[in-house]
Amino acid sequence: MAFAPFPVRPVTPQERTFRIEAGQFSYTPSELSVNPGDTITIELVSTDVVHGLYVDGYDISVEADPGQTATLTFLADKPGSFRFRCNVTCGAMHPFMIGKLSVGQNEWFYRSIGLSIIATIGSIGYLMFPRLLPLITAH
Amino acid sequence: MELTRNPFIKNALKSRYPQLAVFIVMLVGYVFAILAGLIGTPVGSHNFSIVFVWIAWWAILILVAVPFFGRGWCAVCPIPLPGEWLQRGAVLTPPDKKPKWLNLRWPKALRNIWLQNISFLLLALFSSVLLTTPNITAIVLAAMLFAAIGLSTIFERRSFCRYLCPVGGFIGLYSQTAPIELRIKEKQVCVTCDGKPCYNGSANGYGCPWDVFPGGLTKNTYCGLCMECIRTCPHDNIAINLRPFSADLSKPSTRMDEAFKAFIMFGSAMIYAGVLLGPWGALKDAAYNVGTSAWFMYVIIFLGMIFIILPGLFSFSLSLSPNPSPAGRGVGVRVFASLATALLPLGLMFWVAFSLSFVLTNATYIFVSLSDPLGLGWNLFGTANTAWQPMLTSILAPAQTLALVGGLIWSARTAQKAAGEVKVSSIPVIIYCFIATLAMLWLLL
Structure with missing residues (x-):
């Protein structure tokens, strides 16, 4: 369950454009969902001070001056869930100005759930084993 | 395995000078953090007080010190030092028997960690401001220092550390999971020991600053690893041991x-x-904008989650156990408290997983702040212009999964032991931990 290959739904890559407004200390929208292989264009609009947008895992970024639009285009070729965050010091809560980009399924999350289920069943099984053993041996 | 059998370790712990050297470095750093917060740049990510307290120190505390050394941080924490020196009227010299200042006993009704719970929650409710605003961090650090000094002049020993420190409470609780302990070697030696110098002090050192009689130690929770008892024990009956994780x-x-x-x-x-x-x-807006109606909602949700929802669900899950309270009606206090012990390993791993994300993302600020601690344009070590860059993002999710699933297994095992002690089923607690782990995975991944 935790390590089995994930079923992949075939999808035709698209070009997708998102307009993201950045203001102290959040993005709107703050969650993006795309398919692997999509070409993504982010139009970053800052509504107050200078803000940036850095995408974890892709290691790409863009900065927007107040009232200006800056554009970032990239190929979403890595599946998974990635945080994007402001990379220009923009005020007190700057380190926590964070959004989320989902490229296809968040495989790692589902695999982690699988591991947690295995851990839980294993722990309960370990607990029950001494009680079940006489029943098993009786048969 | 007894570490103090090694003469080098033993001598290093018996001598006051190595510890004093570390204390002084820490105290200088602490005072500098206060000054940096007050006179340095208001930009938190470029101020020593924020970067070194909430990124560097926090990373060391949660990822290394607590999991591996328990109260190791308390052994070198500078906060009680000035008060303790004032209380004793000495820095290194052996104590005389005359008590300095008022030297009162801590009130009996407050000999618990409820005040530490409250002090932690007070900081937690303001944490978004505290973590990001240098002068607020400086004020809190200074307040802790002065509170420790004030309490040292009124009460005996380290009352601040033992009963009020917002950090000490959780370090003590999680130190039970650490693979290191201070314990006596032979109980009978303590029983027959004259004068109990480990608790009352002697010419060789001070009585336990943490108000603990080492002869009765069975858990790490309230032992601050200050090493005084190693110095005062006339029978060489105190040992620092390596042990399995979470033995307590x-x-x-x-x-x-x-x-x-x-x-x-x-x-x-x-x-x-x-x-x-x-x-x-x-x-984030609600947590940061202190005093607004949104913040008050945040406070209500925060406290409701901690005091009603989480313990309520825990209690409900225990009530589903076939035998929730062997002694009487409902889920008994003893069962509730005993099984809450099972949350400690998973709770620690929650903090590890959370801190990994926070620390790895912001670690490059350490290099910047090292060269320019006040944000005044200095470049002391040539690292002031280090570009911000998250570190090790590719291993972050696997490391968090490892911590959380490992914590779940660890807590399940702890629940089994705790449930055995109070004769109830551990399965509800394991399922509770499983659901909490799923929630944390969802939040972090």
């Missing part, structure tokens, strides 16, 4: 103050993961 948890606590500390830490990690690391701007 096989003897679960039945105290409600400790049980609720477990819930406070468990819930706070989940709330921080959602508020600080999540993509929800409204939550």
Whole structure:
């Protein structure tokens, strides 16, 4: 369950454009969902001070001056869930100005759930084993 | 394995000078953090007080010190030092028997960690401001220093550390999971020992500053690893031992103050993961804008989560056990508190997983702040212009999964032991931990 290959739904890559407004200390929208292989264009609009947008895992970024639009285009070729965050010091809560980009399924999350289920069943099984053993041996 | 059999380790611990050297470095750093917060740049990510306290120190504390050394941080923490020196009227010289200042006993009704629970929650409710605003961090650091000094002049020993420190409460609780302990070697030696110098002091050192009689130590929770008893024991009966992780948890606590500390830490990690690391701007606004109606809602939700929802669900899950209270009606206090012990390993791992994300993302600020601690344009070590860059993002999710699933297994094992002590089923607690782990995975991954 935790390590089995994930079923992949075939999808035709698209070009997708998102307009993201950045203001102290959040993005709107703050969650993006795309398919692997999509070409993504982010139009970053800052509504107050200078803000940036850095995408974890892709290691790409863009900065927007107040009232200006800056554009970032990239190929979403890595599946998974990635945080994007402001990379220009923009005020007190700057380190926590964070959004989320989902490229296809968040495989790692589902695999982690699988591991947690295995851990839980294993722990309960370990607990029950001494009680079940006489029943098993009786048969 | 007894570490103090090694003569080098033993001599280093018996001598006051190595510890004093570390204390002085820490105290200088602490005072500098206060000054930096007050006179340095208001930009938190470029101020020594924020970067070194909430990124560097926090990383060392949660990722290394607590999991591997328990109260190791308390052994070198500078906060009680000035007060202790004032209380003793000495820095290194052996004590005389005349008490300095008032030297009162701490009130009996407050000999628990409820005040530490409250002080932690007070900081937690203001944490978004505290973590990001240098002068607020400086004020809190200074307040802790002065509170420790003030209490040292009124009460005996380290009352601040033992009963009030907002950090000490959770370090003590989680130190039970650490693979290191200070214990006596032979109980009978302590029973027959004249004068109990480990507790009362002698010409060789001070009586236990943590108000603990080492002869009765069975858990790490309240031993601050100050090493005074190693210095004062006339029978060489104190040892520092390496041991398996979480050895103390096989003897679960039945105290409600400790049980609720477990819930406070468990819930706070989940709330921080959602508020600080999540993509929800409204939550961040609510947590940051202190005094607004949104902040009051945040406070109500925060406290409701910690004092009602999490313990309520825990209690409900225990009530589903075939034999929830062997002694009587409902889920008994003893059962509740004992099984809350099972939340400690998972709670610690929640904090590890949360801190990994926070620390790895912001670690490059350490290099910047090292060269320009006040944000005044200095470049002392040539690292002031280091570009911000998250570190090790590719291993972050696997490391968090490892911590959380490992914590789940660890907590399940602890629940089995605790449930055995109070003769109830551990399965409801394991399922509770499983659901909490899923929630944390969802918040972090």
